[in-house]
Amino acid sequence: MTDLFSKFDPLIEQRRALLATGVTDPFNLVMEKVISPTVALCNGRETILLGTYNYMGMTFDPDVIAAGKQALDDFGAGTTGSRVLNGTYAGHRAVEEALKEFYAMDHAMVFSTGYQANLGIISTIAGKGDYIVLDIDSHASIWDGCKMGDAEVVPFRHNDIEAMEKRLKRIPEGAGKLVVLEGVYSMLGDIAPLKEMIKVAKDNGAMVLVDEAHSMGFIGPNGRGVAEEQGVLDQVDFVIGTFSKSVGTVGGFCVSNHPKFEIMRLVCRPYVFTASLPPSVVATACTSIRKLMHAGNKRAHLWENSRTLHKGLRDAGFQLGTDEPQSAIISVIMPDLERGAMMWEALLHEGLYVNLARPPATPAGMTLLRCSLCAEHSAEQVQTIIGMFERAGKTAGII
């Protein structure tokens, strides 16, 4: 018998070798208690959270919590059904209305996760004979959406407008074209030149899908994302987003002005063949999204945090993913996985949690310590964080 697990042997060995050095397993952390959007208890110790996607700190917002509790009382723990059968409650409609208002778009469709939103929309709209042109650094959910559909998949070098244009121009005449981009690329925290890229896509007759998962609530005058910030949101055919970042709960969505968009509810399999979100989740999401419409002050504070941390880490001598802060993600580049894991552990001992990111999630085989800031991080906390990085960086021999 061939052991179907033998294909995982190289990864099992790499993991064994890493843990044999005595380092704490970076992919097995448990938070025993969550005290606030920015502090949790890990291994019995108060730890500052700098590796969550809780950009706007909505997870403990009192209005959000109250809405969730009320929905639990009124509608129960779960729907036990598909959106197209018994799984659409008043709350599911209400959160879709909130999204339509948030983005000022005609249609909104809520999925059970952001992963499923990309998986479902991409695999359904680009079919046999169509072409998907996408950035090589796209999120796994985008790649999986491509793989699940029958379209021809054509990647181009990260953020390379000319490479994208060349590929679009080579597509056979008459074929359907979908360009897939992200607003913020989550590994390095860099943004896309959407204005230029979307113009090229449109000039070449392509429809455009932009994943704004990491920009919602924070980037753009109304928090609608990088496309809004660059003044091209009206050119985007499909915006994909998630409730599991700035919104502070879980779920995914697509908003669009396409006149035929509603048919997606019947043909998109990851929407149809799964249970809908629990009533408490859609209630918290709805309340949070409505509050994010008026969060200008929080957005301004988050930008301050991002700029302060970026400057502090750069001045300390760390190599960062971007020359300037472009989002709420500041990525610190590690020389290799071993020293990355050592640095990660040294930070944890300091009382700081960041994300250790490594291939295949990262581009170019990099190991990253990914810091994501929260609007609820105080200016004082950010200074504490910089001090922790300096000490841990010396302990691990990074700086």
Added chain:
Amino acid sequence: MDRAATAEKIAALIEPFNKKGVEITDATTFAGDLEFDSLTVMDFVAAIEDDFDIIISMNQQAEIENYGQLIDAVVKLQG
């Protein structure tokens, strides 16, 4: 362009990517013999696409494991 001419052009294009100077025959595999990672594959494919003005989609790339198959595919894609 016939197979010989196509092969000659591809031989020149692969040179900068063949860092270890592996001797290349039609049976040479990209993942195994040449140890191309995904970024190298993307850059190498882009070089061929730009030179021949064709698209080799990822779906087509999945069918190409060795050097000979690549030449055959590029001959075919030129129409």
